[in-house]
Amino acid sequence: xxxxxxxxxxxxxxxxxxxxxxxxxxxxxxxxxxxxxxxxxxxxxxxxxxxxxxxxxxxxxxxxxxxxxxxxxxxxxxxxxxxxxxxxxxxxxxxxxxxxxxxxxxxxxxxxxxxxxxxxxxxxxxxxxxxxxxxxxxxxxxxxxxxxxxxxxxxxxxxxxxxxxxxxxxxxxxxxxxxxxxxxxxxxxxxxxxxxxxxxxxxxxxxxxxxxxxxxxxxxxxxxxxxxxxxxxxxxxxxxxxxxxxxxxxxxxxxxxxxxxxxxxxxxxxxxxxxxxxxxxxxxxxxxxxxxxxxxxxxxxxxxxxxxxxxxxxxxxxxxxxxxxxxxxxxxxxxxxxxxxxxxxxxxxxxxxxxxxxxxxxxxxxxxxxxxxxxxxx
Numbered sequence: 001x002x003x004x005x006x007x008x009x010x011x012x013x014x015x016x017x018x019x020x021x022x023x024x025x026x027x028x029x030x031x032x033x034x035x036x037x038x039x040x041x042x043x044x045x046x047x048x049x050x051x052x053x054x055x056x057x058x059x060x061x062x063x064x065x066x067x068x069x070x071x072x073x074x075x076x077x078x079x080x081x082x083x084x085x086x087x088x089x090x091x092x093x094x095x096x097x098x099x100x101x102x103x104x105x106x107x108x109x110x111x112x113x114x115x116x117x118x119x120x121x122x123x124x125x126x127x128x129x130x131x132x133x134x135x136x137x138x139x140x141x142x143x144x145x146x147x148x149x150x151x152x153x154x155x156x157x158x159x160x161x162x163x164x165x166x167x168x169x170x171x172x173x174x175x176x177x178x179x180x181x182x183x184x185x186x187x188x189x190x191x192x193x194x195x196x197x198x199x200x201x202x203x204x205x206x207x208x209x210x211x212x213x214x215x216x217x218x219x220x221x222x223x224x225x226x227x228x229x230x231x232x233x234x235x236x237x238x239x240x241x242x243x244x245x246x247x248x249x250x251x252x253x254x255x256x257x258x259x260x261x262x263x264x265x266x267x268x269x270x271x272x273x274x275x276x277x278x279x280x281x282x283x284x285x286x287x288x289x290x291x292x293x294x295x296x297x298x299x300x301x302x303x304x305x306x307x308x309x310x311x312x313x314x315x316x317x318x319x320x321x322x323x324x325x326x327x328x329x330x331x332x333x334x335x336x337x338x339x340x341x342x343x344x345x346x347x348x349x350x351x352x353x354x355x356x357x358x359x360x361x362x363x364x365x366x367x368x369x370x371x372x373x374x375x376x377x378x
Contacts, residue, residue: 053108053112053116053227054223054224054226054227055223056105056108056109056220056223056224057105057216057217057219057220059212059213059216060098060102061094061098061101061209061210061212061213062095062098062209063090063091063094063095063205063206063209064091064202064205064206064209065091065202066084066087066088066091066199066202067084067198067199067202068081068084069081069084069191069194069195069198069199072189072191072192072195074187074188074189074192075185075187076182076185076187076188076189076192076196077188077189077191077192077195079182079185080182080192080195080196080199083175083178083179083182083199083203084195084199086171086175087175087199087202087203087206090168090171090172090175090206091206093164093167093168093171094165094168094206094209094210094213097161097164097165097168097213098213100157100161101158101161101213101217104154104157104158104161105220107150107154107157108151108154108224111147111150111151111154112151114147115144115147115148115151115231118140118143118144118147119144119238121140122137122140122141122144122238122242123238123247125137126241126242126245126246126247127247129245130245131245132242132243132244132245133242133243133245134242134245137242138242141235141238141239141242144235144238145235148228148231148232148235151224151228151231152228154224155221155224155225155228158217158220158221158224159221161217162214162217162218162221165210165213165214165217166214168210168213168214169207169210169211169214172203172206172207172210173207175203175206175207176200176203176204176207179196179199179200179203180200182196183196233352234352236350236351236352237350237351237352239350240296240347240350240351244294244296246296246297272319272338272360272361272362273359273361273362274361274362274363275316275318275361275362275363276363277318277320277363277365277374277376280376281376282374282375282376283302283303283306283315283375283376283377284298284299284302284374284375285372285373285374285375286299286340286344286372286373286374286375287370287371287372288337288340288370288371288372288373289369289370289371295344295347296347296351299344299347299348299351299375300351302375303315303348303351303353303375306377310377313357313377313378314357314358314359314377314378315348315353315357315358315359315375315376315377315378316359316361316374316375316376316377316378317341317344317345317348317358317359317360317361317373317374317375318341318360318361318362318363318373318374318375318376319334319337319338319340319341319360319361319362319363319371319373320337320362320363320364320365320368320371320372320373320374321333321334321336321337321362321363321364321365321368321371322364322365322366322368322369322370322371323364323365323366323368324366330364333371334362334364336371337362337371337372337373338362340371340373341360341373342360344373344375345358345360359378
């Protein structure tokens with residue numbers, strides 16, 4: 001029977017998983033406290049355990065209007081009228097951009113609801129159990145991916161709108177400077193300065209609205225971009241669940257903190273560095289003493305709980321071959337267990353753990369009776 005040994009941080013009691021026995025090892029490593037509250041599984045609302053779309057801004061941005069002054073017959077009066085017309089054009093542009101923003105927001109809400117509804121249906125089917133590679137789930141997955149692509153397109157529209165609103169902001173700043181400069185022009189009558197004062201107030205109010213519009217739009221773009229990126233990672237993990245016919249949880253990338261000092265990633269070519277594991281306690285031991293060992297769920301649960309406690313943790317993935325049976329036998333098993341370790345690594349990457357957070361190493365053990373892959377927290 002294939003055996004996976006997990007520490008107290010990963011399981012609290014003996015469980016059965018497709019013929020694999022899981023039990024806690026000795027306390028004292030990676031903490032002995034109970035896991036944090038909350039299920040690691042998906043909620044039916046999203047591809048990531050409880051992930052919800054970010055809240056969009058709700059403000060509507062309506063310019064205050066322009067008070068048109070009558071002609072005064074002076075050069076300054078003509079400048080004031082020209083700037084009033086410029087302000088009208090600016091406010092018309094702001095109104096149009098506000099209408100576009102509200103329209104895109106409605107599209108985002110519709111696309112997001114459709115996406116989450118599809119993902120919820122997939123997760124519900126996985127939760128009650130289904131066949132590996134169920135074609136109905138594959139079709140639903142493709143629909144969810146298309147919905148997420150639509151959300152990406154919506155973000156593209158927000159970015160284009162942001163560029164246009166930046167132009168509005170530049171124009172409002174220019175008008176404000178022009179109004180202040182016109183106060184210094186000689187040859188004005190009192191009515192010109194009264195009209196200028198009114199115009200200055202309306203330009204300042206418009207500038208405030210444009211700044212608020214640009215700020216809220218930028219925040220919408222930032223939140224939606226992060227959300228879509230996270231959901232793409234969650235979809236990768238959901239695809240793994242559909243292939244295996246079982247439900248996992250939120251992508252590990254949501255729990256991991258990217259670090260420039262993390263490892264260089266797993267080596268898929270050339271010799272693996274040797275690892276001394278004699279004094280290290282493994283987080284997970286996967287024994288490949290049978291074909292198709294169902295290790296994914298146990299590995300996900302173990303790594304997920306570690307990242308809950310230590311979001312900056314890295315994983316050492318060690319391919320361990322038995323050292324008995326002569327040099328030729330050791331070499332053969334070392335090659336075989338390396339491929340098995342690479343499969344485990346690919347599973348971790350599919351689950352969302354960045355490759356830079358995984359180091360692949362090799363070792364032999366006189367105590368191993370079959371090929372093993374060990375996971376260690378670093």
